[in-house]
Amino acid sequence: MLKPYPLQFQPEFKERVWGGRALEQFGLTPPEGHIGEGWMIADHPNGTTTVINGELAGKGLDEIREAYGQEWLGAKGVSEKGGRFPLLIKLLDCNDDLSVQVHPTDDYEGLPAGELGKTEMWYVLDAKPDAKIIYGLTEGVTRESLRTALESGDILGSLRQVPVEAGDTFFIPAGTVHALCAGVVVAEIQQNSDTTYRLYDYNRPGLDGKPRELHIEDSLNVTSYEGAGATTMKTGGLQPGEWLQLAACEYFVVEKGIVDGSWSLSTTKDSFTILVICEGSGTLTWGDNAASLSCKAGDCFLLPANLNGYTLNDKMTVLRSYLP
Template structure:
């Protein structure tokens, strides 16, 4: 059985803060008014992605990693992670504000949860007028200052809120407090981990009058209290050129805005490559395979496929993700 560019069935998650833009904007085949997440590629325990089409249809990502190993993952990635796929790819629709949260680093996550940490990034695909994200602090803050504000229910006074628009990028290393605000749809790329410490949830309750669990004590030692003047990632998008958005030990993410046809060469990469279509519609051709990637779809290119032609009749954009 040969590997080919792989699409997976999305895994949909209902969330208290979710909406319906995954259906109306990204044309996902799901119903409901509180669908917050579409997990596009997942090897989270108990939540495996399943191949949607072709000869490998019905196989899970975990099964593919075990069968094909370095052919799928790349030798370097396989040597580092074994058959555990190291990235989790999502689209998120926040109709309402998410909780203020933080993710532990690898050391803490391993010690407490036997898990990877959770470094991640956001690429904003759509934002309502005035929509905001929360990233980091707006002033210098000590652990003691933080605890005082937490106790006094004034945490939002020291947090950094920023208005966002399509194309904005935020890198979120472990330890950085953050929250997606209502009215935003984004792509999220992260380590394979579902460990989140919820710090503050806007005092809201569910239909039964229960508030969601907070992890304030666990978060204390996980938070990076460093103050940055600018949390947004600056980059230059050039037509028909690959621009780097994030380059970290856990993943590299590039933006490719283009029209017409491009040939992408991955000879120097020892990794799978993931493409997310964040604008337009893109046709892929490689080794006799043809596939179309519509806005809001995701595809996994096995490490053995080194050259691919992409084409688009209209201005389109891809996020390209791999591990160095």
């Protein structure tokens, strides 16, 4: 029987009009073009990642889910709706402003068949001076006033603009109007969904030279005008060997930890664990024979629920994600 081991995947790269080449700083080799997204761990019809290490090399995450199911992914590790892996892990390079957008909840009747809603969180890996994001609506904005602002071309006055720097965290529940802006690189942990409703796209052409589709009615329908519970956090000053909870909801828990030396940890039978290396480098060791993998910034690993004990070594900043 195959023993569980940490899985690393070949990213699925996505060209976006707002993308650039910043993902190369992590040692990744995206194809030519404006690469905005690296889908690092994905099991979705629009992108499925393939294992690059160990005995399962060449297998897609969908094949692993079907072959090993709850044994490797945990009691909660397969989504009840759609039957797929429940999370999608990305690295995003925002060389230009993203469209102003909002995501639906799971119960929105306009969702495509089999698709989930989309609650997500961002951890800022890098940010140029004066970088910002759009994060929610200004006070008092209603459906009617937002529609009026869209029709008049003055929507930016209805949006909160927030300065960002590396280490900032943003939790973005479905219904929160948001947009990453130019000069930001983030790690994104989200529900396994590719549904985005665009409110505004700066009247710019897409990669094909034509304006990208807007989804005004869907956007107005799913926006939470009183707020959906979005929260933000500065994460500096964390001591090695401690987990700081960045986001917790019914879909995921995300924590930040600092490795300085050796840190022994363990998975649980309820859920897989996802590790995103944000800074530094080191090794990940596991098992009776102390097998090891090298780790560096930008690497993402899926640890099976039945891996049990593992150790992070050397100097690294790490995000740990799992199902609640």
